[in-house]
Amino acid sequence: MSEFTKTLCPYCGVGCGLEVSPPAQLNKATNRDSQGNPTWRVRGDKSHPSSQGMVCVKGATIAESLDKNRLHYPMVRESLDQEFRQVSWDEAFDLITNRIQTVRFTQGTEAICMYGSGQFQTEDYYTAQKLLKGCLGTNNFDANSRLCMSSAVAGYIQSFGADGPPCCYEDLELTDCAFLIGTNTAECHPIIFNRLEKYHRKNRKMKMVVVDPRRTPTAEAADLHLAIRPGTDIDLLNGIAHLLMRWNYIDTMFIDDCTSNFSAYAEVIRHYPPEVAARQCGISIEDLETAARYWGQSQRVLSLWSMGVNQSSEGTAKVRTIINLHLMTGQIGKPGAGPFSLTGQPNAMGGRETGGLSHLLPGYRLVKNDQHRAEVEDFWRLKRGQISPTPGLTAWDMITGLETGDVGLLWIAATNPAVSMPDLERTKKALLRSPFTIYQDAYYPTETAAYAHVLLPAAQWGEKTGVMTNSERRVTLCQAFRQPPREAKADWEIFAEVGRRLGFGDKFNFANSAEVYAEFAQLTQNRPCDMSGLSHEKLQKQGPTHWPHPKVGSNEFPYSPLPNASKRLYTDLRFHTPDGRARFGAYYSKGLAEPPDPDYPFVLTTGRLYGHWHTQTRTGRIEKIRSMHPEPFIEIHPRDAARLGITDNQVIEVRSRRGQAHFPAKVTKAIAPGTVFVPMHWGALWANDAEANALTHPESCPDSLQPELKACAVQLVPISIEVTSKNYQLQSSQW
Numbered sequence: 001m002s003e004f005t006k007t008l009c010p011y012c013g014v015g016c017g018l019e020v021s022p023p024a025q026l027n028k029a030t031n032r033d034s035q036g037n038p039t040w041r042v043r044g045d046k047s048h049p050s051s052q053g054m055v056c057v058k059g060a061t062i063a064e065s066l067d068k069n070r071l072h073y074p075m076v077r078e079s080l081d082q083e084f085r086q087v088s089w090d091e092a093f094d095l096i097t098n099r100i101q102t103v104r105f106t107q108g109t110e111a112i113c114m115y116g117s118g119q120f121q122t123e124d125y126y127t128a129q130k131l132l133k134g135c136l137g138t139n140n141f142d143a144n145s146r147l148c149m150s151s152a153v154a155g156y157i158q159s160f161g162a163d164g165p166p167c168c169y170e171d172l173e174l175t176d177c178a179f180l181i182g183t184n185t186a187e188c189h190p191i192i193f194n195r196l197e198k199y200h201r202k203n204r205k206m207k208m209v210v211v212d213p214r215r216t217p218t219a220e221a222a223d224l225h226l227a228i229r230p231g232t233d234i235d236l237l238n239g240i241a242h243l244l245m246r247w248n249y250i251d252t253m254f255i256d257d258c259t260s261n262f263s264a265y266a267e268v269i270r271h272y273p274p275e276v277a278a279r280q281c282g283i284s285i286e287d288l289e290t291a292a293r294y295w296g297q298s299q300r301v302l303s304l305w306s307m308g309v310n311q312s313s314e315g316t317a318k319v320r321t322i323i324n325l326h327l328m329t330g331q332i333g334k335p336g337a338g339p340f341s342l343t344g345q346p347n348a349m350g351g352r353e354t355g356g357l358s359h360l361l362p363g364y365r366l367v368k369n370d371q372h373r374a375e376v377e378d379f380w381r382l383k384r385g386q387i388s389p390t391p392g393l394t395a396w397d398m399i400t401g402l403e404t405g406d407v408g409l410l411w412i413a414a415t416n417p418a419v420s421m422p423d424l425e426r427t428k429k430a431l432l433r434s435p436f437t438i439y440q441d442a443y444y445p446t447e448t449a450a451y452a453h454v455l456l457p458a459a460q461w462g463e464k465t466g467v468m469t470n471s472e473r474r475v476t477l478c479q480a481f482r483q484p485p486r487e488a489k490a491d492w493e494i495f496a497e498v499g500r501r502l503g504f505g506d507k508f509n510f511a512n513s514a515e516v517y518a519e520f521a522q523l524t525q526n527r528p529c530d531m532s533g534l535s536h537e538k539l540q541k542q543g544p545t546h547w548p549h550p551k552v553g554s555n556e557f558p559y560s561p562l563p564n565a566s567k568r569l570y571t572d573l574r575f576h577t578p579d580g581r582a583r584f585g586a587y588y589s590k591g592l593a594e595p596p597d598p599d600y601p602f603v604l605t606t607g608r609l610y611g612h613w614h615t616q617t618r619t620g621r622i623e624k625i626r627s628m629h630p631e632p633f634i635e636i637h638p639r640d641a642a643r644l645g646i647t648d649n650q651v652i653e654v655r656s657r658r659g660q661a662h663f664p665a666k667v668t669k670a671i672a673p674g675t676v677f678v679p680m681h682w683g684a685l686w687a688n689d690a691e692a693n694a695l696t697h698p699e700s701c702p703d704s705l706q707p708e709l710k711a712c713a714v715q716l717v718p719i720s721i722e723v724t725s726k727n728y729q730l731q732s733s734q735w
Contacts, residue, residue, distance in 0.1 A: 015470020017048020182308020
């Protein structure tokens with residue numbers, strides 16, 4: 001038996017395989033962290049096809065966070081001005097179920113909301129959907145994929161008829177042209193970037209284009225860096241399309257046979273000649289033409305994007321406009337080509353598969369679709385009409401629902417909205433008004449815990465067995481390698497027990513997570529994300545596996561991967577639309593929801609750093625990562641800094657129409673003039689007055705309802721006071 005347990009990194013959506021072993025082993029020195037505490041060994045899993053043994057600093061140090069500041073017991077308090085007191089699970093479950101019943105019978109089920117996370121395993125997600133959307137009859141389950149990937153979801157559905165990235169990581173090493181837009185892949189998805197950059201260095205004919213207002217480490221590796229103005233992505237993409245059309249770099253046979261609505265798109269791009277598009281974007285005509293030529297002359301074009309595209313009031317339009325370029329040139333359904341969204345969280349894809357957004361149902365179904373609801377109701381043995389036909393509240397709707405009193409119970413699990421939501425001061429005030437907030441997490445303290453009435457200790461990575469799906473639709477079984485500490489429980493077990501205590505015992509009769517996954521997998525049969533041929537047992541034997549992976553007849557599927565066709569979608573050039581054709585989307589650029597003006601003349605953009613992840617709930621407790629990124633900062637171009645009299649490391653007060661924050665200046669030519677950048681990781685727990693989302697606004701894409709977290713208008717005021725980071729050495733939790 002191997003001393004190592006195979007699992008998956010719980011950070012970004014790359015889905016790197018890890019192998020973990022105990023601190024103490026026979027004839028080996030005990031593995032310890034820098035403080036001398038025993039810690040589990042972590043190394044890359046060379047057999048995992050997605051990461052091939054590679055691991056970034058976050059994955060390499062993940063075990064150091066396992067026992068730091070854990071929440072060990074259920075805690076409750078009657079009001080937010082009281083101290084928490086420890087209670088038994090029985091008391092906590094009774095309190096929760098009684099409160100749910102009270103809200104159901106006084107305000108109705110539409111007053112019950114849950115906000116979840118891509119940190120969930122698939123089994124956690126699925127059990128929550130069955131509890132809320134099925135048994136309770138409310139679609140008010142949303143996840144922080146709403147802030148991350150919902151524009152990609154909407155774009156894929158509108159263009160192809162179904163969600164699902166059509167590409168795979170193998171395409172990184174097969175492409176002629178990688179077009180990266182709105183993604184700092186080198187820092188945010190480093191192992192993917194390592195594969196791409198290695199291939200690029202060996203194959204100089206392969207071209208890499210990076211579109212970003214910042215000269216990031218990703219842009220440093222590019223053949224062409226387009227530092228466009230924030231909000232001009234559609235101008236750029238339509239300008240490239242105009243040139244592809246003018247130069248006849250289009251696949252007319254594919255357009256005629258496999259697509260619809262091209263004429264409307266052609267009319268739009270007619271209005272984006274190079275002189276117009278380049279002027280709008282703030283780039284040269286020569287660079288625009290070079291980008292178009294790279295795309296048009298390549299046999300295999302792979303586009304990659306992430307938050308810089310999705311987190312926009314035009315997010316869905318941007319996604320579809322990227323897809324348009326692939327459709328007009330026939331760059332889809334073949335090796336090395338296609339539109340490839342990079343998910344931000346380890347199981348954001350699994351959340352989409354299980355219906356983990358307020359407009360979705362399991363198996364890539366939609367709550368508005370009568371047939372989809374009936375299929376799920378029949379499968380769950382519910383009466384027809386039990387599932388509401390109305391999409392539930394989004395994450396931001398839940399905040400405004402607290403303001404109006406329409407939300408009577410808010411259950412937050414595995415996420416930290418008191419840092420990650422837009423318009424943060426408004427968010428915090430709304431959370432203070434919540435009549436009853438349940439907060440389910442592995443760690444304490446976190447910023448959101450300050451707004452909770454009930455704290456539930458959750459088992460985290462490595463303490464529960466379950467499934468996750470990464471950005472390339474590869475499903476991995478993550479084996480538990482240790483017991484949860486004290487009284488912590490797996491998220492799915494908590495949801496199932498609440499369901500049983502509410503009287504739905506027959507719906508949650510699961511003995512273990514393998515049974516939960518087996519039920520979910522059945523519900524995907526004959527759906528675009530068909531995983532009916534998968535189970536915990538099969539994943540353990542055949543290893544990480546792409547979907548679709550349907551059940552084959554009545555025979556047991558052999559323990560070997562499907563043919564390569566399952567690595568990519570649409571290889572037959574037939575799509576999930578009623579007529580089988582992919583749809584062009586025709587969009588004019590509208591620009592930023594909040595453009596700069598004389599009062600707020602700069603555009604603030606936000607993003608991640610290599611070492612940290614999201615709101616530091618894990619990484620902030622790891623010494624090596626804290627030393628890599630000791631404090632927040634603001635990037636500003638030397639020209640702007642000189643005009644305002646700002647010097648390097650001088651503290652700047654950044655003001656928007658919603659709030660303010662303070663950051664030391666980092667004067668650098670890596671940022672475009674007129675634009676400033678702030679990392680989004682620091683909440684009130686980790687630094688004073690350095691919350692990026694105190695500045696951002698909640699204006700969102702009308703289709704995906706994803707907020708424009710990537711851009712808002714700000715003013716800069718240089719000040720002289722010193723801003724110091726808080727002491728990171730948090731006291732060990734007794735809970």
